[in-house]
Amino acid sequence: MENRAHIRVEGLNVHFGSEHVLKDISLSIPDRKITAIIGPSGCGKTTLLRSFNRLIDSSEGVRVSGRVMVDDENILDARAEVTHIRRKMGLLLQRPYPLPMSIYDNVAYGPRIHGIRDRRRLDEIVERFLSKASLWDEVRQRLSQPASVLSLGQQQRLCLARGLAVEPEIILGDEPTSALDPQSSQRIEQTFTELKSDYTIVIVTHILRQARRLADHVIFLYLGELIEQGPAWDFFNNPKQPMTREYIKGLIS
Amino acid sequence: MDRRKVEEGIFRVLMVLATGLILSSLVMILLTVLVKGLPYLSLEMVTQTPRGGYYLGKGGGILNAIIGSLYLAGGATLLAILFSLPVALYLNVYSRPDARFVSVCRLAFDVLNGVPSIVFGAFGFTLMIYFGLRASLLGGIIAIALLILPMLIRAMDEVIRLVPRELMDASYALGATRWETALRVVTRQALPGILTAVLIAFGRGIGDAAAVIFTAGFTDAVPTSLLRPAATLPLAIFFQLGVPVPEVQGRAYASALILTLLILIISVAARRLSRRLTRHVVK
């Protein structure tokens, strides 16, 4: 691999009750690239993503073992500081979930929590990250309106700005465009490509074409097992595993 | 074939009749109170405290009871919020949803919700004796707070439970702690429902008599301190009814009308308010 790994997963196992959802996963995710996690639904893509920022902690009856190293810190360690880990990673969900407050407060929520109170500095942060998520021009006149008045596509970009405002190094996206119309999806994808010079981006997607368009690196999961991972060009043009070949051809779904 | 249709018809009629009967009992009660109370209702009733000889038919009003009830129910509601909101947040934000502890607690609150107000009154009374309190506004506030606590907890629990998990996740993903998420996101999202619950509890506090009969006492004066006795509307109605003077009994009906109107206004307000506060709520 030509690049330093930003996230390294070693022997990760996740059980929900008696269900073995992720089976002995080891992989690495390169720094400042877009990595796509693909696979049919129910294969554990989302679980893998949620274990990166330990959001699976709050799931019912979950057991996790193995190591997830981020910047050489094992985040699964019981002593790791969860809020600190999560701050490093912005998260976009399948559907945008703006917080129940104004557009401005949505972006300022994270910085405020992390101790920034100065109004001018907050103003500056809000403008900077709304611009980065290419939403500023659409909302600059109505920052005090509730976030719920925005369209779905705008809400998703707001969620992106909100995530960026805590200055993460990694952006996690759980099928971030699946609830959006094609045009909004395209804007999000475009924003991702602009952002990858500064951030490590990991997205879960079940749309192969999206992975082809965006990804520099691909991880393929099937029924909780890692089948193949590698640079996107190799993965799509020269897959090593027969299973990957079939999936790319659309034989497994 | 035919018998089935007849049976169906009979029961259909019975069902509509039963529903009609139940609804008409509500209408009957409201009408009776209105018709009997309206002739005695006057501005004096709601703006003055009882004057000398009030219970023999002389002048005055029941301002003491109206204010007393508002103080009592207001204080009790505030006290109960202080306990119920943390409990509801704990059950839904801090605990795992599948935890056995959570379901045991919910059962306990459901059961507590079924305890009648006279028992809360009796228990409040034993507490007061234990702490050396006399019948007072404070004693009444404690008894009513205990009474509305379980219903507030369960109502808040129900609305907070409906807050989408993803919304909490979104906050956690930004590095917020559970406490910050509970306070700034969950409470805010559930606010309309919480306020409805609070208003309904407040109404219940105003209307209850059995819990305050030992604990709050009764007085003709507007209470000036937490440690003084306080009159309440339901007890004012009860005591006036017991006086065999037609004028005083008429005022009891008027007082019942005032109490009923107060409760109706609160319950309409509860519905209205919750609709208006949905501005920030994420659907």
Next chain:
Amino acid sequence: MKRLKLFPISRRAKDLLAGKLMLLLTILAALLVLLMVAGLYLKSRPVLASQPLAELLFSTKWRPFRGQFGFFPFIMGTLWVTGVAVLIAVPLCLLTAIYLSEYAPARVREWVKPLIDILAGIPSVVFGVWGMLVVVPFIKDSVAPFFKVFSTGYSILAGGIVLAIMIFPVIIHVALEVFRAVPQEVREASLAVGATRWQTVKHVVLRKALPGVAAAIVLGIARAFGETMAVLMVVGNVAKVPGNVLDPAYPLPALIANNYGEMLSIPLYDSALMLAALILLLVILLFNLLSRAVLARVERSIR
């Protein structure tokens, strides 16, 4: 912009501390029931020590001045009034709940439900006033003469009627939830084999919902047991074992509420009243636990 922190308490510590505090409050609130049982038990110990429990429960002698506290008339009063209320309320409530859940158009349901909520919110004293103004005279002037007996109207029947209306909302509310828990497919399966609506209700919905309906009724009974003010105002309050529904009665809650004035001036009297509260509490706890257990199972079955 570095600000001096006045409280050098980290966010994480705050989170943990808040969690511990909230847990403490939760446990306290959940234990409140037990606390109440314990408190009332402590207060009723003197009277329990003064005479055997069987005598307290089954003696008809209520002479506080002589230290005799026989609860039997009051227990019977409670049972009679509750019984009448339940007999009136159950059929009406079940018919209404079935109508609302199985027959009524959505528009009707949306109208009726808030009205029932309003009924639930009416203060007990107002029910009492209505009972005194309408039900009591009706029994005195129409019902009693019809049976050729004399009654002041202040009677078990009056208490039962008022009480029945007060427990309508409880039973209807719970019964509606129980009916809603019956899966739609079950109804469709019955309708598909040619059953009429009513047959479907009778043979399928009611059968499936039976435990839940029973729980709803038991919750109604528990509510009726403890209702105080409205009953006290119309039931006559005579400490004798009643013989029929036109007799007056003196239920336990009314006994407690009516005697708060004297209770501290006569020895053991306060203890006896606290025992009455304890008996009420224990019976109601038992009923509530039973029906909640059933309802929890009903709820689990639909998930």
